[in-house]
Amino acid sequence: MTERTVVVADDDADIRDLVAFKLANAGYTVVPVADGDEALHAIGEHRPDLAVLDVMMPGRSGLDVLRAIRDDGELARTKVILLTARAREVDVDAGFSTGADDYLTKPFSPRELVHRVTALLDRG
Template identity: 45%
Template sequence: MAEILIADDDEIIIDLIRFRLESEGHTVVAASDGEAVLAILGERTPDLIVLDKMMPIISGMEVLRIVKNTPGIQDIPVIMLTARKGEEDVVAALNAGANDYLTKPFMPQELLTRIAMQLQKREREASAVG
């Protein structure tokens, strides 16, 4: 299964997503601020990132920009999961390279389905290239 990085400053959200993903067989790594996300990405390359927009130290949007502009990690799918639901927030994240955008409160099964879709898409793209 996949290794998924959850980046959110709300421990309850992290625990909820971790429980659901681990029950599906995935491995979960978590970070509660943008600086920790970048530190993790310096050590490992997860298969997907679930990223909150509003996090301490370095915002989720800045993390997204860094990820999408860094060779070796720019192809990691990123699903934004955030309370920011304004049109400008959604458009800015998608324009910055987010692969999907989901707002809080969210339905856990919907998030799992969106994660599965992104992982399948990445797998298809990798097998088409290789």
């Protein structure tokens, strides 16, 4: 497997650390960040294969970061999984209509998240 990079953005350090740990154990290079502004900076700098974004973060939300990614010609192909406590249909619809590749609600299975990351990246 070629080295693949994943940016993980979540303002909850426990969740961020858990996701980063599981993805690193699965062989991914992980760039953990604490908020949306850091996420956008890290995505621009590292050009990851995928970003896992919490929707509700201080400052720039995960949806705001997703919009910025999709509006940037050089970043637009970055795969994005939204990871959030917002589970209402309207929230899921907003995530997908903004351009998310997948949407996972908290609480979540870390193993399922790793499978979803792998599946998205294996699809190309």
